Amino acid sequence: MKFEERRPVETVIISDTHLGTYGCHAEELVSYLKSIRPSKLILNGDIIDIWQFSKSYFPKDHIRVIKELTNMLSKGVQVYYIPGNHDEFVRKFCGQSIGNLHIDNKVVLEQDGQTSWIFHGDVFDVSMRYSKWIAKLGGQGYDLLILFNRFVNRWLQRLGREKISFSKRVKDSVKAAVKHVNDFETTAALIGISNGYDHVICGHIHKPTIKEIKGEDGQITYMNSGDWIENLTSLEYNDCRWSLYRFEEDLTMKDFALQPDLAIELSSQQILIELIEEFSFKRA
Secondary structure: OOHHHOEEEEEEEEOOOOEOOOOOOHHHHHHHHOOEEEEEEEEEOOOEOOOOOEOOEOOHHHHHHHHHHHHHHHOOOEEEEEOOOOOHHHHHHOOEEEOOEEEOOOEEEEEOOEEEEEOOOHHHOHHHHHOHHHHHHHHHHHHHHHHHHHHHHHHHHHOOOOOOOHHHHHHHHOHHHHHHHHHHHHHHHHHHHHOOOOEEEEOOOOOOEEEEEEEOOEEEEEEEOOOOOOOOEEEEEEOOEEEEEEHHHOHHHOOOOOOOOOOOOOOHHHHHHHHHHHHHHHHO
């Protein structure tokens, strides 16, 4: 499909793709990216998972995601990269721009008379700030759980049974996890209200949602773009409203098959190194 023929979207927010991990649904993400023509694309953190990056694992589908993002840049899409905790190496470049690529810790959008405050959200996570090594160990365990979950789901599909998500069940059943999510959402909302924003948009906790949260000083719309590990979701802005996109509910994607990309010849390490070196050179 030609770029001009894709579905137009004013703004798209994607977060927590975790490229370079077994849990990343890169093939589905490429299909989604190839189906849309956004004016603005906001990558809200944890796009490449440097914590778990391995020389032995960065499949072609993961490289295709990067290739599709660079293709959007070449087509004039304004791409905003907000680093998260798993790709924090990018934070050294915050405040810099190369052509249509802009890197910063947050983005504030003014759209149709309303203001949206967009940031990753790891600033609220105490484990990220004070016990990073514990958080990294947790991330590795999470990745193994996702890998095992995929294996089980393959067998369930063969048996004609519904897929399950172990990690979702764990999160939903552990009171501490539920409290963490609620505290995260409330904290983000209250700070957004105090700063006079209409919307506050985060990633980080992998829980896609759009909801109203009230505080003593007012009300705000809290949104989370979810992830491309469990939920395969993004946020889209069109016709003066935000909506939550869910890949598994998009019937147009079922007939969307990726064609082999013979142009992918570079290794994942070469691609990452060249991107970083190019940015560093232009920044200097």
